[in-house]
Amino acid sequence: MEIERRLREMKALLAEKRASSMEELWLHFRELYHLCEELYAQASIDFLTGLYNRRFFEKELDLCVERAQRERCVFSLILIDLDYFKTINDRYGHLVGDEVLKGVGNIIRESIRKIDIPARYGGEEFAIILPGTTFEGAFSAAFRLQKSLQKHNFGDEKDPIKITASMGVGTYRPLNGISAQEFLSEIDALLYQAKMMGRNLIMPQKDGFSQSKELEEVSLEERQALKGVWTHDDKHN
Amino acid sequence: MMISITSGKGGVGKTSFALNLALALSPAYRVLLVDADLGLANVDVMLSLAPTVTVRHVLLEGRSIREAVINSGYGFDILPAASGVVELAQPDSEMKGTLELGLRELAEEEYDLLIFDTGAGISPIVLWFNCLADFNLVIYTPEPTSITDAYALIKVLSRDYGQKNFFLLANQASEKEGEQYFSHLNRVIGHYLGLNPYYLGAIPRDGEVEKSIRLQKPLLARKRESKAAQAILLVAEKLKPFLPGEEPLVATKY
Ligand SMILES: Nc1ncnc2c1ncn2[C@@H]1O[C@H](COP(=O)(O)OP(=O)(O)O)[C@@H](O)[C@H]1O
Ligand SMILES: [Mg+2]
Numbered sequence: 001m002e003i004e005r006r007l008r009e010m011k012a013l014l015a016e017k018r019a020s021s022m023e024e025l026w027l028h029f030r031e032l033y034h035l036c037e038e039l040y041a042q043a044s045i046d047f048l049t050g051l052y053n054r055r056f057f058e059k060e061l062d063l064c065v066e067r068a069q070r071e072r073c074v075f076s077l078i079l080i081d082l083d084y085f086k087t088i089n090d091r092y093g094h095l096v097g098d099e100v101l102k103g104v105g106n107i108i109r110e111s112i113r114k115i116d117i118p119a120r121y122g123g124e125e126f127a128i129i130l131p132g133t134t135f136e137g138a139f140s141a142a143f144r145l146q147k148s149l150q151k152h153n154f155g156d157e158k159d160p161i162k163i164t165a166s167m168g169v170g171t172y173r174p175l176n177g178i179s180a181q182e183f184l185s186e187i188d189a190l191l192y193q194a195k196m197m198g199r200n201l202i203m204p205q206k207d208g209f210s211q212s213k214e215l216e217e218v219s220l221e222e223r224q225a226l227k228g229v230w231t232h233d234d235k236h237n
Numbered sequence: 238m239m240i241s242i243t244s245g246k247g248g249v250g251k252t253s254f255a256l257n258l259a260l261a262l263s264p265a266y267r268v269l270l271v272d273a274d275l276g277l278a279n280v281d282v283m284l285s286l287a288p289t290v291t292v293r294h295v296l297l298e299g300r301s302i303r304e305a306v307i308n309s310g311y312g313f314d315i316l317p318a319a320s321g322v323v324e325l326a327q328p329d330s331e332m333k334g335t336l337e338l339g340l341r342e343l344a345e346e347e348y349d350l351l352i353f354d355t356g357a358g359i360s361p362i363v364l365w366f367n368c369l370a371d372f373n374l375v376i377y378t379p380e381p382t383s384i385t386d387a388y389a390l391i392k393v394l395s396r397d398y399g400q401k402n403f404f405l406l407a408n409q410a411s412e413k414e415g416e417q418y419f420s421h422l423n424r425v426i427g428h429y430l431g432l433n434p435y436y437l438g439a440i441p442r443d444g445e446v447e448k449s450i451r452l453q454k455p456l457l458a459r460k461r462e463s464k465a466a467q468a469i470l471l472v473a474e475k476l477k478p479f480l481p482g483e484e485p486l487v488a489t490k491y
Contacts, residue, residue, distance in 0.1 A: 069382075072381075072386070175246075175359055175386060177247070177358070207361075222388070222392075222425065223385065226381075226384060226388055226425055228421050229384050229418055229421040229425065230379065230380070232417055232421055
């Protein structure tokens with residue numbers, strides 16, 4: 001593979017411990033840096049925040065939809081967009097902006113469970129997939145996250161930097177039978193509404209609360225019991 | 238009396254069964270088949286009918302429900318749905334009020350039986366039609382997803398909406414398969430939901446069903462001797478004891 005070949009080359013150069021010129025040394029440094037970046041991307045990690053990257057997120061969302069349809073289970077999705085992030089970049093510069101993004105990444109990581117999948121979805125857009133989670137669960141996770149973000153000071157005592165986020169929250173229900181793309185658009189539309197309605201808001205999916213009482217509660221135990229309905233042939237033959 | 242044909246999962250054979258059940262019971266019973274997938278008409282398409290007044294005119298334009306009822310040409314009547322009308326996918330409470338009033342009136346004055354062919358899923362309007370009905374006939378095919386959805390629907394209807402009268406019907410299953418599936422499913426339903434659904438039997442997989450849909454002519458009007466048609470006639474017999482009226486057929490071998 002391309003990356004492996006380049007890594008081997010770098011290793012050989014390092015072993016020889018020589019460079020004909022300063023320029024050549026710099027070229028090696030640059031190559032190493034690019035290699036690091038590419039490895040990160042391959043590992044599906046966003047370089048800046050350490051969360052998953054967009055590509056991985058989209059693949060994972062596809063898998064979740066497939067699993068939900070096959071196993072008749074639900075999962076939830078939170079889409080997050082930082083409010084007025086551009087003003088931070090304008091006022092403090094990109095380095096500070098990057099620090100804020102990193103900080104947000106940390107707060108997201110701290111407020112979710114191990115099984116959840118947090119991703120940096122775009123510039124200042126984040127997403128969290130919550131497997132096996134009903135609407136109430138996802139909504140309270142979003143609520144916790146909103147509170148932690150509000151409390152956090154991304155600057156210092158003299159010059160505090162505060163940030164809020166708008167969010168869309170919804171649950172994928174296999175009986176609705178929509179595709180991953182349709183589901184993502186649905187939640188993205190909620191996020192847009194949250195922005196339109198004044199930001200620092202969590203917009204819940206329509207019927208989210210009323211429907212979560214229904215269907216999502218075919219329990220694991222019941223599902224195990226139902227398995228007996230279509231696997232009985234195996235036992236008899 | 239009203240009975241809903243419902244399933245949770247789509248494409249399990251609700252519409253073709255509802256149609257043929259209506260045919261099997263008429264004209265002995267006065268039957269109205271209601272296309273309860275209000276925004277996505279199914280029934281008229283399967284019969285190659287092109288109604289000019291539909292439930293859309295009743296709910297959105299104030300026409301009376303009787304104006305929308307048409308004769309199917311096979312001995313029963315139809316209340317046709319609209320085709321591709323988004324507003325009817327989730328009707329508001331005013332529309333539901335109009336519909337309920339109209340349907341109850343028809344059930345009392347003109348028909349022995351209203352059959353609701355519901356849409357798929359568990360959307361509010363599907364649940365609404367099921368709650369309006371006296372009996373919910375749940376169809377499933379012998380597949381994990383179909384059975385899980387049937388169970389989920391029964392669970393929601395019984396636990397959250399107080400429905401208790403369920404019929405179960407296996408489609409695209411042999412008689413033996415149907416019985417095995419039912420005995421297991423019945424045990425799970427009894428154990429977790431405390432219900433005792435009534436088993437109506439199984440309709441075998443039969444190419445004639447698909448052919449009938451393609452030809453837009455009900456199976457029972459085309460091939461009464463086919464395996465699936467015979468099974469549907471048997472199901473109709475099993476249902477008769479539950480239907481109103483002094484039908485002598487009530488005291489048969491079932
Ligand atoms: N007993 C059967 N044997 C073979 N095919 C069937 C049978 N029942 C239904 N089908 C096929 O399944 C498909 C879906 O049937 P339909 O009545 O439209 O289902 P639904 O109303 O539940 O969506 C049709 O194409 C039909 O040909
Ligand atoms: Mg149908």
